[in-house]
Amino acid sequence: MRIARWQNQVAERGAQRRDEAPGAVYEGFVIGDRVVPFPDGLTVADILARGLGATGELHTRVRDAAGTPLSQVRLLAPLVPAAIRDFVAFEEHVEGISAGVEGKSDVAPEWYQAPTFYFTNPHTVLGPDEPVSPPVTERLDFELELAVIVGAVPGIGQANLSAQDAASVIFGYTIMNDWSARDLQGREMKVRLGPAKGKDFGMSLGPWIVTADELEPYLDEDGFLAVRAEVYVNDELLGEDLISNMGWPLPELVAYASRNSRVVPGDVLGSGTVGNGGCLGELWGRNGALTPPPLATGDVVRMVIEGIGELSGAVGPQVAAPEPAACA
Numbered sequence: 364m365r366i367a368r369w370q371n372q373v374a375e376r377g378a379q380r381r382d383e384a385p386g387a388v389y390e391g392f393v394i395g396d397r398v399v400p401f402p403d404g405l406t407v408a409d410i411l412a413r414g415l416g417a418t419g420e421l422h423t424r425v426r427d428a429a430g431t432p433l434s435q436v437r438l439l440a441p442l443v444p445a446a447i448r449d450f451v452a453f454e455e456h457v458e459g460i461s462a463g464v465e466g467k468s469d470v471a472p473e474w475y476q477a478p479t480f481y482f483t484n485p486h487t488v489l490g491p492d493e494p495v496s497p498p499v500t501e502r503l504d505f506e507l508e509l510a511v512i513v514g515a516v517p518g519i520g521q522a523n524l525s526a527q528d529a530a531s532v533i534f535g536y537t538i539m540n541d542w543s544a545r546d547l548q549g550r551e552m553k554v555r556l557g558p559a560k561g562k563d564f565g566m567s568l569g570p571w572i573v574t575a576d577e578l579e580p581y582l583d584e585d586g587f588l589a590v591r592a593e594v595y596v597n598d599e600l601l602g603e604d605l606i607s608n609m610g611w612p613l614p615e616l617v618a619y620a621s622r623n624s625r626v627v628p629g630d631v632l633g634s635g636t637v638g639n640g641g642c643l644g645e646l647w648g649r650n651g652a653l654t655p656p657p658l659a660t661g662d663v664v665r666m667v668i669e670g671i672g673e674l675s676g677a678v679g680p681q682v683a684a685p686e687p688a689a690c691a
Contacts, residue, residue: 364390364392364419364570364573364574364576364577365393365571365573365574365577366390366400366410366418366535366571366574367390367391367392367393367441367444367570367571368388368407368440368441368490369373369388369389369390369398369438369439369546370386370387370388370389370437371389371431371436371437371527372435372436372437379571382417385528388439388658390406390407391420391430391590392406392421392422392424392425393433393571393608394425394426394428394542394560395432396432396433397429397430397431397432398430398601399425399426399428399430400430401421401430402421402425406559407441407442407572408442408443408628410508411512411513411515411629412514412515412628412629413513413515414515414516415534415574415575415576418534418574420517425597427664428577435602437492438490438492438570438571439469439569440488440489440491440511440568440569441490441564441568441569441570441572442526442568442629442631443485443572443629444485444488444568444629444630444631444665445485445627445631446619446629446630446631447483447485447488447566447625447630447631447632447633448480448481448483448630448632448633449480449482449508449539449541449632449633449635450480450514450632450635451477451478451479451482451635451636452478452501452609452611452616452635452676453604453606453608453609453610453638454470454474454610455604455639455640455645456635456637456638456641456642456645457470457474458645459644459646459648460642460644460648461648462648462649464549464679468648468649468675470601472485473665474501474610475575475610477610477619478610478615478616479618480616480632481557481558482556483541483562483563483566484562484564486565487563487564487565487566488566489566489567489676490567490568490569491567491569491675491676492675492676493676494676494678494679495564495677496564496565496679496680496681496682497542497544497678497681497682498547498681498682499681499682500546500547500566500681501542501546501615501657502544502545502643502653502659503543503658503659503678504543504544504545504642504643504644504657505540505543505544505594505596505643505658505664505666506539506540506542506636506641506642506660507533507539507592507594507636507641507642507666508539508540508541508590508601508615508634508635508641508666508670509537509539509633509634510537510539510568510631510632511533511534511536511613511617511629511631511632511633511634512533512534512535512536512537512572512629512631513532513533513603513629513630513631513632514533514628515532515628516528516531517606519532521621521625522623522625522626523623524618524621524623525618526612526614526615526618526675529616529617529618529621530613530614532626533575533614533617534572534575534577534628535572535573535574535575535577536588536668536671537568537569537571537572537573537671537674538567538569538570538620538666538672538673538674539566539567539568539634540566540567540666540674540676541556541562541566541578541633541636542562542564542565542566542567543561543642543644544561544562544564545644545647546561546563547553547560547561549561550594567674567676568631568674570672570673570675571671573670573671573672578590578670578671581669583607585612585673586612586614587607587609587612587613588607588612588672589607589615590604590605590606590607591603591604591606591668591669592604592605592606592641592666592667593666594664594666594667595664595665595666595668596655596658596662596663596664596665597663598663600639601640601643601655602637602639602640602645603640604637604639604640605637606668607635608623608638609634609635609637613632616634630690635656643655643657643658653660654686658661658678660678660679660680660681661675661677661678663675663676663678664676
C-alpha cells in the first residue's frame with residue numbers, strides 16, 4: 364500500500380469545487396494512478412496509530428473507488444512527523460565526511476558501538492517538488508536517505524523495544540533528503556553539539572509512504588533491506604548505494620531510539636546518508652576539493668529508491684537572517 368497527503372491542483376487554478384475549502388489537504392491511499400481519501404475522515408496520523416492490519420482493511424474498502432488522478436494533485440509530505448531522528452549508519456559516509464572535516468579519513472571507535480542519531484526539526488518538512496529555502500551558505504548539500512515511519516502494534520510498548528519488536532512497529536518507508544549547509548554545520552559542531560542551524564531549515568520527505576509489507580521481498584538473510592538508492596543533480600548521477608550496506612538493520616535503529624525513551628506512531632527515523640556519493644560532503648572529503656560544486660539556486664536534486672519511488676526538490680534563493688549575537 365502507498366499512503367499520501369495531497370492538495371487538488373484544480374483548486375489552486377481557481378476551479379474550486381463547491382465542497383472544497385481553499386487549500387484543503389486530503390489524506391489517503393495512492394492506488395494505481397489515482398489517489399483515494401481514507402474513509403470516515405481518517406488522517407495519516409490515525410492510520411499510523413491503528414497499525415498495518417487495520418490499514419489493510421481500510422484499503423480493501425476503498426480500492427475500487429474512482430478517486431482523483433495523480434496528475435491532478437500536488438503531493439505533500441506524506442505525514443506530519445511526531446519527531447525526526449536522523450542516524451549516521453553508513454561507514455563509508457562517515458569516512459568521506461571525516462576526510463573533509465578533519466583532513467583524514469577516519470571512523471571513531473564509538474561509531475561501531477551503537478547507531479548514533481540526532482534530533483532535527485519536524486516543523487520545516489518539505490514535500491515532493493517543494494523548493495528548499497536555504498540560509499546564506501557557501502556549501503549547500505543534500506543527503507540521500509531512506510526513512511522509517513513508526514506505526515503501532517497492539518500489545519507492544521513503545522519503550523526499550525527488542526529488535527524483533529522494533530521490526531513490528533515499522534509501518535513503512537519513504538525517501539528523505541536532509542538538506543545541509545556544511546559551513547554552518549562545521550562551525551556549530553566545533554562546540555561539540557549539533558548539527559543544528561546547518562540542518563534545520565529544511566528536510567524533504569516523500570513522495571509517499573510505502574508500507575513495510577511491500578518491501579519484505581527485498582530483505583536479505585540478515586534482515587537488511589537490499590534496495591538500490593540513487594541521487595541525481597540536474598539529471599547527473601552523483602551517488603548510488605544499497606541500503607543493505609548500512610552498519611545495522613533498520614529494526615536495530617528503531618530499538619536503539621527506544622532505549623530509556625519512547626518511539627510513537629508518526630516518528631520518522633532516517634537511515635543516515637548512504638555511501639558512495641550519497642552527499643557532496645563525502646565527495647569533497649575524498650576529492651580534497653569542492654568537486655562536484657556545492658548546490659546553487661535552481662539546481663534540482665532527484666532521489667530514487669527502489670521499491671519506493673522518486674523525490675525531487677529544487678534549490679530556491681538563499682534567505683538572509685539576522686546575525687546571531689556574540690557572547691558578551
